[in-house]
Amino acid sequence: xxxxxxxxxxxxxxxxxxxxxxRIAKIAALNLKEVLKxxxxxxxxxxxxxxxxxxxxxxxxxxxSSSEETMFGDWLEGLAIFINxxxxxxxxxxxxGIDLEFDKKGIRYIASIKSGPNWGNSSQIRKYGKRFxxxxxxxxxxxxxxxxxxxxxxxLRKGE
Numbered sequence: 001x002x003x004x005x006x007x008x009x010x011x012x013x014x015x016x017x018x019x020x021x022x023r024i025a026k027i028a029a030l031n032l033k034e035v036l037k038x039x040x041x042x043x044x045x046x047x048x049x050x051x052x053x054x055x056x057x058x059x060x061x062x063x064x065s066s067s068e069e070t071m072f073g074d075w076l077e078g079l080a081i082f083i084n085x086x087x088x089x090x091x092x093x094x095x096x097g098i099d100l101e102f103d104k105k106g107i108r109y110i111a112s113i114k115s116g117p118n119w120g121n122s123s124q125i126r127k128y129g130k131r132f133x134x135x136x137x138x139x140x141x142x143x144x145x146x147x148x149x150x151x152x153x154x155x156l157r158k159g160e
Contacts, residue, residue, distance in 0.1 A: 004086055011082050019075045026067045027060075035059055073115040080113045097127075 039059065049055050077099050084090035090102030099113045 004083075007086055008079075008083060011079065015075065015078065019071055022071050023064075023068060026071070027064065030060075030063060032056070032059070035063060069115070073113075076115045077113045 036059070044055055044058075047058070049058060081090065081092050081100055084100055084102055088102040088104055090100055093099055093101045093110060095101075095110065097112060098110045100109075100111045102109050
C-alpha cells in the first residue's frame with residue numbers, strides 16, 4: 001500500500017503544475033469584450049456595481065471560478081483514473097459520458113467522476129442515467145450485473 005501512496009504523491013507532484021498552467025493560460029486568453037457580451041447588464045445594476053473596476057473584478061472572479069471548477073474536475077478525473085489503474089488496472093473509458101472502466105472479480109464497472117457534491121441538476125442526472133444504461137449495454141463484459149450498475153448509479157447521484 002505504501003508504494004501506491006508514493007505513486008500518488010509522485011503523480012500529484014508531476015501533474016499539479018498542469019492545472020496551474022491551464023489556469024494562467026485561461027486568464028491570458030480572456031477577451032473582456034466577449035465576456036461582457038454574455039452578461040446581463042441589469043445584473044450589475046442590481047448588484048449595485050457603479051464602477052468599471054467593480055464590474056471587471058466581478059467578471060474576472062466569476063470567470064476564473066467557473067474555469068477552475070472545470071480544470072480541477074479534469075485534473076481530479078486524471079488522478080482517479082491513475083489510482084484506479086494502479087489498483088484495478090482500470091482505464092479511461094471510450095464510452096461517451098463515462099470516465100472510467102475497470103474489471104474486478106469478473107465484473108465490469110463503469111463510473112463517471114465528479115469533483116463536488118452539487119455537480120448537476122435533475123435533467124443532467126437523468127442524462128447520466130441514460131449514459132450509464134448505454135455504457136452497460138455496450139460494455140464487452142457479459143457478467144455486468146444490474147446490482148453493480150445500480151450501485152455505480154447511486155454513487156453518481158450522491159455526487160461521490
